[in-house]
Amino acid sequence: MTDWIEVGVLEDIPCLGARVVRTAVGDIAVFRTAGDEVFALRDACPHKGGPLSQGIVHGKRVTCPLHNWVLELGDGSALAPDVGCTPYYPVKIENGVISLSLQPQSAL
Amino acid sequence: MKEKLVLVGNGMAGVRTLEELLKLAPDKYDITVFGAEPYGNYNRILLSPVLAGEKTIDQIMLNDKQWYADNGITLHCGKEITHIDRRNRKVVAADGTEAAYDYLLLGTGSNPFIIPVPGHDLPGVVTFRDIRDVDLMLDASSKHKHAVVIGGGLLGLEAANGLMLQGMNVTVVHIMDTLMERQLDKESGTMLRKSLEERGMNFYMPAQTVAITGEDRVRGVRFKDGSELYADIVVMAVGIRPNMELAKKSGIHCERGIVVNDTLQTYDPRVYAVGECVQHRGQAYGLVAPLFEQAKVCANHLAHLGYARYEGSVTSTKLKVTGIDLFSAGDFTGDDTTEEIVMKDAARGMYKKIVLKDNRIQGAVMYGDTVDGAWYFQLMRDGTDISAFRDALMFGESHLGDAGHGGQNKAASMSDSMEVCGCNGVCKGTIVKAITDKGLFTLDEVRAHTKASSSCGSCTGLVEQIMASVLGGGYSAAPKEKPLCKCTELTHETVRQTIRSKYFASVAEVMRELNWHTSDGCHSCRPALNYYLLCGWPGQYRDDPQSRFINERAHANIQKDGTYSVVPRMWGGLTTPNELRTIADVVDKFKIPTVKVTGGQRIDLLGVKKEDLPAVWADLNKGGMVSGHAYAKGLRTVKTCVGKEWCRFGTQDSTSMGVLLEKRTWGSWMPHKFKMAVSGCPRNCAEATIKDFGVVAVESGWELHVGGNGGVKIRATDLLCKVTTDAEVEEYCYAFIQFYREDAYYLERTAPWIERVGLEYVKKRVVEDAEGRKVLAQRFLDSQQYAQIDPWQDRASHDVEKHEFIPLKKVG
Numbered sequence A: 001m002t003d004w005i006e007v008g009v010l011e012d013i014p015c016l017g018a019r020v021v022r023t024a025v026g027d028i029a030v031f032r033t034a035g036d037e038v039f040a041l042r043d044a045c046p047h048k049g050g051p052l053s054q055g056i057v058h059g060k061r062v063t064c065p066l067h068n069w070v071l072e073l074g075d076g077s078a079l080a081p082d083v084g085c086t087p088y089y090p091v092k093i094e095n096g097v098i099s100l101s102l103q104p105q106s107a108l
Numbered sequence B: 001m002k003e004k005l006v007l008v009g010n011g012m013a014g015v016r017t018l019e020e021l022l023k024l025a026p027d028k029y030d031i032t033v034f035g036a037e038p039y040g041n042y043n044r045i046l047l048s049p050v051l052a053g054e055k056t057i058d059q060i061m062l063n064d065k066q067w068y069a070d071n072g073i074t075l076h077c078g079k080e081i082t083h084i085d086r087r088n089r090k091v092v093a094a095d096g097t098e099a100a101y102d103y104l105l106l107g108t109g110s111n112p113f114i115i116p117v118p119g120h121d122l123p124g125v126v127t128f129r130d131i132r133d134v135d136l137m138l139d140a141s142s143k144h145k146h147a148v149v150i151g152g153g154l155l156g157l158e159a160a161n162g163l164m165l166q167g168m169n170v171t172v173v174h175i176m177d178t179l180m181e182r183q184l185d186k187e188s189g190t191m192l193r194k195s196l197e198e199r200g201m202n203f204y205m206p207a208q209t210v211a212i213t214g215e216d217r218v219r220g221v222r223f224k225d226g227s228e229l230y231a232d233i234v235v236m237a238v239g240i241r242p243n244m245e246l247a248k249k250s251g252i253h254c255e256r257g258i259v260v261n262d263t264l265q266t267y268d269p270r271v272y273a274v275g276e277c278v279q280h281r282g283q284a285y286g287l288v289a290p291l292f293e294q295a296k297v298c299a300n301h302l303a304h305l306g307y308a309r310y311e312g313s314v315t316s317t318k319l320k321v322t323g324i325d326l327f328s329a330g331d332f333t334g335d336d337t338t339e340e341i342v343m344k345d346a347a348r349g350m351y352k353k354i355v356l357k358d359n360r361i362q363g364a365v366m367y368g369d370t371v372d373g374a375w376y377f378q379l380m381r382d383g384t385d386i387s388a389f390r391d392a393l394m395f396g397e398s399h400l401g402d403a404g405h406g407g408q409n410k411a412a413s414m415s416d417s418m419e420v421c422g423c424n425g426v427c428k429g430t431i432v433k434a435i436t437d438k439g440l441f442t443l444d445e446v447r448a449h450t451k452a453s454s455s456c457g458s459c460t461g462l463v464e465q466i467m468a469s470v471l472g473g474g475y476s477a478a479p480k481e482k483p484l485c486k487c488t489e490l491t492h493e494t495v496r497q498t499i500r501s502k503y504f505a506s507v508a509e510v511m512r513e514l515n516w517h518t519s520d521g522c523h524s525c526r527p528a529l530n531y532y533l534l535c536g537w538p539g540q541y542r543d544d545p546q547s548r549f550i551n552e553r554a555h556a557n558i559q560k561d562g563t564y565s566v567v568p569r570m571w572g573g574l575t576t577p578n579e580l581r582t583i584a585d586v587v588d589k590f591k592i593p594t595v596k597v598t599g600g601q602r603i604d605l606l607g608v609k610k611e612d613l614p615a616v617w618a619d620l621n622k623g624g625m626v627s628g629h630a631y632a633k634g635l636r637t638v639k640t641c642v643g644k645e646w647c648r649f650g651t652q653d654s655t656s657m658g659v660l661l662e663k664r665t666w667g668s669w670m671p672h673k674f675k676m677a678v679s680g681c682p683r684n685c686a687e688a689t690i691k692d693f694g695v696v697a698v699e700s701g702w703e704l705h706v707g708g709n710g711g712v713k714i715r716a717t718d719l720l721c722k723v724t725t726d727a728e729v730e731e732y733c734y735a736f737i738q739f740y741r742e743d744a745y746y747l748e749r750t751a752p753w754i755e756r757v758g759l760e761y762v763k764k765r766v767v768e769d770a771e772g773r774k775v776l777a778q779r780f781l782d783s784q785q786y787a788q789i790d791p792w793q794d795r796a797s798h799d800v801e802k803h804e805f806i807p808l809k810k811v812g
């Protein structure tokens, strides 16, 4: 069984933007795309730990603010030719309310 | 049902077209490929190093059979197509295999030309075109001793060099008295011959072959004057002919090649053709760079996007013989309308010739020292007017103030462990390996795979040289007109003009109307569009924070640990006890770890947590301080010296002038960061001559300097003009800034902008046209009324963008 934790409503996150959820085990970046999909990744780039929540969101991807790696929001994997991935967290939206599972998943 | 695409010819141009097509429309077609050769697709140009024993066949494979499988492509290896049934739209192979098509792509390459002399079909006569030929030559070299290569062009010399390195005794026979006469002039051709002779190659030229002798296999070669040479193998490398038999037989219009239009379409609209088999605007190409340009355009049309055009290519050549540096491009023969600049140092084995017409490069030949080949080629393709640096042209790019990199601009002599890209720590060996292992051809690809030249770009020339030395003329030089980013084919210029002429009002509208390939752009184009809109419609356009890089969204500079730095403005570098006290209090209160005096004459508070930013700003605001925009593509600082008020040398009040300029210009957004300085006399203690706009006081008034910067590529300013009054300094300053804002591309600083458009162009608008200058200056001041709002105060006291600074939620 997944434990879902409510973190806020869709409107809390700017369109094509991100917000941070603070947890005991580190920050989670929660992204909203142009199509109002929501994704969550650990807020640390696989390259050198850059805060992905501060990046530019485009399509279903985010560009890390430190050295421009581009990561897939869906599974946290880096776009080729860069190699690496960051854990992602399952997200669900019900009636506009966003919930996360705090169980990190990995594309690897 | 998907449409069917059939490719005939599993070679470099055809497969590259498929790769480009898969990028644009991965699911559009069912693709079938027929290749006469029994392999996947390989890098033909690296056959020379294979023959020379410097590489193996495995190392030159571009797409193995797995690649075809992964992309759902049906590959028929070793099957030659012998018939095209255009009426029923299908192709038929020699073994009877058939495939139907909706679209047909021909990439049949070319055939080596065989001189039809008696004996040309004897065993032991080989050409140099594919893996089979290389195998034949390698086999012969292990059994025999004497090789004759007919043809003293690029291919012949590479074959001769390879066979020589395999231990054979090689003689090159050439019909002309100069080697590579289509690429080299007499002088450089002679130097090339000399250094090849020193390596042990023999030459027999000029000489016309009339027969190849021997009974059951080659024994020798006979010439017109009756003389003969002994030979165990003869390599024919006298040129290539577009392979158009198949097309011709099926009634597709051919002349010297398969005739195509600017979309690479043949006279049959269902049939496209790319590569060496093609004749475009009367021209056939035999190097990969132009073929790859064709591939890109052809893919665009096969994907039914329909806007790309191929308009022909300018090519350059390099010889891939390790240790010999030779470069040639364009028309180097010249006539009575051209001028020549020649430099020769026979002892060093160095020769350079540049042919100019109306101060533009027409062609270049270089031997021995080809460091600047890529640079000359670029100047030639861009049609750059070189009069401004004609005196230094011969000495190369490193003599044009590219400080710090000049000394080591020599790719060929670098060892593998030497660093090429200082920003990303990439060595030469890494780049060479990526080019050969990954099959890279363009600068963009090398950037993506190695990160070399992807940051400051100062090593771009060096990387291009390395590419040229590994790939010969085969690498694709950066396109002349660069698209804004990968989401569009359009240039900065076009996008910007269209925004104005069509009154586009939002980033989304621009992307929609101009057919962006992506749904909402990328980190490169969104900030650029946001800027163009902001600059174009001041007061009307609403800034899009999500299209800004984090620093401009958070109004602070992100640091490597995710904290931020805060730099309040200190007008003209002046401060007061009150300001200093405020800063000290803030540092104590928020436990800010580092306080540093910046190079821009103000104070930097480093290591501030993001959540603390609004509170830090509130306190600074209370002390009368506002954002210094140290994070902005916009006005940063105005450095000043103490000037006349104190200094015994001062001629004007430079400090007050600096404060005035900063008060008027702060807050403005620009294509890139913009720095100013004002010095009180020519001793120039404020370093005004390496600023975007520098003011230097003289007895009679002020000198205005533009286009300088420090950084990786230091550039001293150009003198714009001299003025007498303070009011003039202001007007010129605002006009210059506004012109830069409206004319430069996003992320182009004043230095490269001025180098691109020329100082004359700037002077014409800002100095010579008094009326225009006033209009520009006024437009700047008008737009400033919307820009001069302290973003810190907005966020600290009016809750603007509040969500930016607080976590969505805290869990646990």
Ligand SMILES: Cc1cc2nc3c(=O)[nH]c(=O)nc-3n(C[C@H](O)[C@H](O)[C@H](O)COP(=O)(O)OP(=O)(O)OC[C@H]3O[C@@H](n4cnc5c(N)ncnc54)[C@H](O)[C@@H]3O)c2cc1C
Pocket (backbone or CB within 6 Å): B008, B009, B010, B011, B012, B013, B014, B034, B035, B036, B037, B044, B045, B046, B047, B048, B079, B080, B081, B082, B107, B108, B109, B110, B128, B129, B130, B155, B158, B243, B246, B274, B275, B276, B277, B285, B286, B287, B288, B289, B291, B318, B320, B471, B472, B473, B474, B475
């Ligand atoms: C030794 C050597 C060195 C070179 N060095 C350089 C260099 O340094 N720089 C540079 O820019 N260029 C170089 N070139 C030239 C470059 O390799 C060619 O320009 C390029 O490969 C041409 O690509 P293409 O796709 O048109 O033809 P190819 O790569 O020749 O591909 C055509 C393919 O089509 C197949 N084919 C033909 N007819 C049929 C048919 N009816 N049915 C099925 N298959 C068919 C052929 O077998 C072949 O595999 C070199 C070439 C050689 C041979």
Ligand code: HEM
Pocket (backbone or CB within 6 Å): B640, B641, B642, B646, B647, B648, B683, B684, B685, B686, B687
């Ligand atoms: C040509 C000879 C030069 C002379 C005679 C000269 C003289 C001076 C003097 C007298 C001052 C002190 C002003 C004061 O605070 O009372 C000064 C300040 C300064 N000089 Fe120079 N200078 C010279 C060249 C340079 C150069 C080449 C640089 C840097 C590239 C430079 C950088 C500075 C700086 C940064 C200051 C501090 C300015 C300030 O306090 O605002 N000087 N100079």
Ligand code: SF4
Pocket (backbone or CB within 6 Å): B641, B642, B643, B644, B647, B648, B649, B650, B651, B654, B679, B680, B681, B682, B683, B684, B685, B686
């Ligand atoms: S630039 Fe001239 S006026 Fe200014 S501090 Fe230096 S010496 Fe004095």
Ligand code: FES
Pocket (backbone or CB within 6 Å): A045, A046, A047, A048, A049, A050, A064, A065, A066, A067, A068, A069
């Ligand atoms: S830390 Fe993300 S790109 Fe370097």
